[in-house]
Amino acid sequence: MIGKRMGAALLVSAGLVTGVTLAALAAPMLSEKPRLSDEVASLAGIEAVALSINQFPSALRELGSSAEDVRRRWTTRLEKAGIRVVEGRNRPELWLSVRAGARPGAGDLFAYGIQFKLVQPAHIDRLDRDLMVPTYATGGYGMARSGDLSTHIEHMLDARIKAFIDLVRDATELTRSEQITRPQKP
Structure with missing residues (x-):
């Protein structure tokens, strides 16, 4: 009987020690604020964008796809997310740049690639100038x-x-709630 009580007491004690240890180790992780890279933080608060499709391959046009189709789809997606598509500098x-080309000697196999970037006004202190970067x-x-x-x-x-829209939304929400910390400069 005493042996059973002693075993139960040891088991409860071990459980408590384990629980306290795990809680102590997890506490720093739980209290840390989310970190956004400067790249993602730069997306916060975007309400309007211009849309420029710089390259669109003839191979896609021949297959019935066009830059205008992409512009229409992206404009719809952006506007549903509350981001207006506007003209202007x-x-x-x-x-957006889309490239595609037939692989030599590979029959009807095509290689393709896309490049997607956001360029926006930014002040460069060392130049004391506003640039599009x-x-x-x-x-x-x-x-x-x-x-x-x-x-x-x-x-x-x-x-x-979709990833861009999600990042704009997440960066905006975190920035508005002031729950982000910026990475420390090296």
């Missing part, structure tokens, strides 16, 4: 048969604009 501007960039590449090329590129483009 000196405002955030999304730049890229503050966010992403891209992707892949390979597809000609019959699937448009679909592959459309999926990649849709994923990139």
Whole structure:
């Protein structure tokens, strides 16, 4: 009987020690505020963007896809997210370049790539000048048969604009609630 009580007491004690230790180790992680990179933080508060499609391959146009289709889809997605698409300079501007080409000796296999970046006004202190600079960039590449090329590129483009919209929303929410900390400068 005493042995059973002693075993139970040891088990409860071990459980308490383990619980306290885990809580103590987790406390610093739980109290730390989310960190945003400067690249993502630069997206906070974007309410309007210009949209510029700089390159769009003839191979896609021949398959029935166009820069105008992408512009329409992206404008719809951005505006549903509360980001107006506007014309003009000196405002955030999304730049999109799409490239695709047949692989020599690979039949109807195409290589493709996209480059997507946000260029926006920023003050450069050392120059004491306002410049348009890229503050966010992403891209992707892949390979597809000609019959699937448009679909592959459309999926990649849709994923990139969705990720951009999500980052704008998250950065804006975190910045407004003042719950972010900026990384320390080296």
